Amino acid sequence: MGKMRVFDVSRNKLDSAIPPELFTSWAELTQLRAQNNSIAGSIPAAIGNATKLQYLRLAKNRLAGKLPVEVGRLASLQALELAENFLTGPIPNTVGNLTALVAMALFSNGFTGVIPPEIFNLTTALRIIDLSTNRLEGDFPAAIASLRNLYGLDLSNNRFSGTIPSDLGSRQFLTIVLANNSFLGEFPMAVCQQHSLQILDLSNNQLHGGIPGCLWDLQDLVFMDLSHNIFSGDLPASAHPNSSSLESVHLASNNLTGGYPVVLKGCRCLTVVDLGGNCFSGTIPSWIGTHNPLLRFLILRSNAFHGSIPRELSRLSHLQLLDLAANNLVGSIPTSFGDFASMIQPRNELNLRSKAQQRILDGHVDFMYIDRIGISWKRQYHTFEGTAALVAGIDLSGNHLSDEIPSELCNLESVRFLDLSRNHLSGIVPKEIGGLKMLESLDFSWNELSGSIPPSISDLMSLSSLNLSNNHLSGEIPSGYQLRTLADPSIYSNNFGLCGFPLNIVCSNGSNSTSALIGGDKDSQELEILSWFYSILAGLVFGFWLWFGVLLLFKPWRYAFFHQVDHLQKKIM
Known part of the structure; x- marks a missing residue:
């Protein structure tokens, strides 16, 4: 055992602490793989004795406490992977002594303080730095320019501030993720020098100014998220309009202007386009339906688009989410929207592509990204992360659309x-509404719909959010079993012709329900029997008074009637 070199106990159910003797007894140890367990306690200071250690993989455990400074004695260490634990305190400066270090993965812990400047002395070997989801702070280290061989950088979900340096050092970046910090300044032009870049996420910062045209010339770029910043101006065209690899473009919640970006016309691999919450204007181009054939999510909400909705969008056979809410669109809803193939049959895959790969050390390293889809769901705004492929629906609310709701929907x-x-939709609620078998949320409120609510709405067994208020609907409210769970009367308010549950308005036939209930037909039969009984009784009473009333009122008829009775009695006697 004294010559143990590789110790692999990963993916078990270990829950005890790491024994310090492990590092003193096994002086020849080169690999310690104990990831994906429940190992508790702290990393012992004795780890500094394992000077031949090359791989330290303790990710996804329950380790706590500080990272011991003795880790800096591991001169042969190539992989330091301590992610997804409960480690706290500062990252020790001695990490800068790890001159052979290739990958540093300390994400999803509780590290505090600044990035030790000594890390940027590792100019030769270091390829990956992932410090995301900690509590690190300070300015973006300009010394990063010394790391000329860096492939991946992830500082997201921290408390960094200041500007992003104009020189990022390496020209080999595959991924740059700086989201959810407080970075200031303009778009870092150094990004445009990264011709191998596949993932760029600068979202949720305070970056301003324009988005440069050179960004669209990065032909390997797959994922771009610049949302929730203060970027402004029009989006420039690309110098290579037909060679983009972009699959996901997130530009939501900025101050971008101009028409629908023509630069997207050459992005034939697009699956996600989110331009919501900007100042885009003009019409929605019809070429989207032909030039972006793989599009699955099209989000243009909260802009200033006008004109009619192009019917060519129905050519997007993969489209599963269409959000055009809060614009100035007019005209009717295209009947061809009933042809969206991915909204007719649900998709099989659980999620979108979410990683890029690079071979480093003894295997492939996955650079992960998550498509975030924000929608208005059940009267609240929700962001779906990691489950975006399960979202399917249409939101055309807050426009000026007119005419009837197409039954094809x-x-x-x-x-x-x-x-x-x-x-300004008019006409009736389509009687085939019950065909939306998986529908969970339905909102037709604030329109000019009339007529009755179709009984087939009772077939929506998954419906948990409904709003039909502020229309001109009339008649009894259907009372199917699922509708009985929607007891808030406000979902039917300001329809002055409606009656029945959950409104406190009894329908004119004395029933608060419709034949959608099982007992509806039985109640109707009982009412018919009761009406027939009262009709016979009324006839008997009327006949009785017709004859005996005459005898009572006309004296000669009364004498004649009783004379005949006496005569008949004498014959019988």
Whole structure:
């Protein structure tokens, strides 16, 4: 055992502390693999004795306490992987002594303080730095320019501030993720020098100014998220309009202007486009339906787009989410929207592509990214992360759409939400509405709909959010079993012709329910029998008074009647 070189106990159910003797007894140890357990306690200071250690993999455990300064004695260490534990305190400066270090993965812990400047002395070997999801702070270290061989940098979900340096050092970046910090300044032009870049996430910072055209010329870029910043201006065109690899473009919640970005016309691999919450204007181009054939999520909400909705969007056979809410769109809803293939049959895969790979050390390293899809869901705004592929629906609310709701929309059996509220839609609620078998949220409020609520709405067994208020609907409210769970009367308010549960308005036939209930037909039969009984009784009473009333009122008839009775009695006697 004294010559133990590789000790691999990963993916077990170990829950005790790491024995210090492990590092003193096994002086020849080169690999310690104990990731994916429940190992508790702290990392012993004796780890400094394992000077031949090359791989230290303790990720996904329950380790706590500080990272001991003795780790700096591991001169042969190539992989330091302590992610997803409960480690706290500062990252020790002695990490700068690890001159052979290739990958540093300390993400999802509780490290505090600044990044030790000594880390940037590791100019030769270091390829990956992932310090995301900690409590680190301070300015972006300009010394990063010394790391000329860096492939991956992830500082997201920390408390960093200041500007992003104009020189990032390496020209080999595959991924740059700086999201959810407080970085200031303009777009870092050094990004445009990264011709191998696949993942760029600068979202949720305070960056301002324009988005440069050179960004769209990065032909290997797959994922771009610049959302929730203060970027402004129009999006420039690309110098290579037909060679983009972009699959996901997130530019939501900025101050971007101009028309729908023409630069996206050459992105034939696009699956996600989120431009919501900007100042885009003009019409929605029809070429989206032909030039972005793989599009699955199109989010243009809260802009200033006008004109009609192009029917060519229905050519997007993969589209599962269409969000055009809060614009100035007019005209009717295209009937061809009932042809969205991915809203008719649900997709099989659970999620979108979410990683890029690079071979480093003894295997492939996955650089992960998550597509975040923000939608208005059941009257609240939700962000779906990691489960975006399960989201399917249409939101056209807050526009100026008119005419009737196309019955063809009821072909979309796999949609989970349908929001057409706050428009000028007229006509009836489609009687085929019950065909939306997976529907969970339905909102037709604030329109000019009339007629009755179709009984088939009772077939929506997954419906948990409904709003039909502020229309001109009339008649009894259907009372299917699922509808009985929606007891808030406000979902039907300001429809002055409606009656029945959950409104405190009894319908004119004395029933608060419709034939949608099992007992509806039985109640109707009992009412018919009761009416027939009272009709016979009324006839008997009327006949009685017709004859005996005459005898009572006319004296000669009364004498004649009783004379005949006496005569008949004498014959019988």
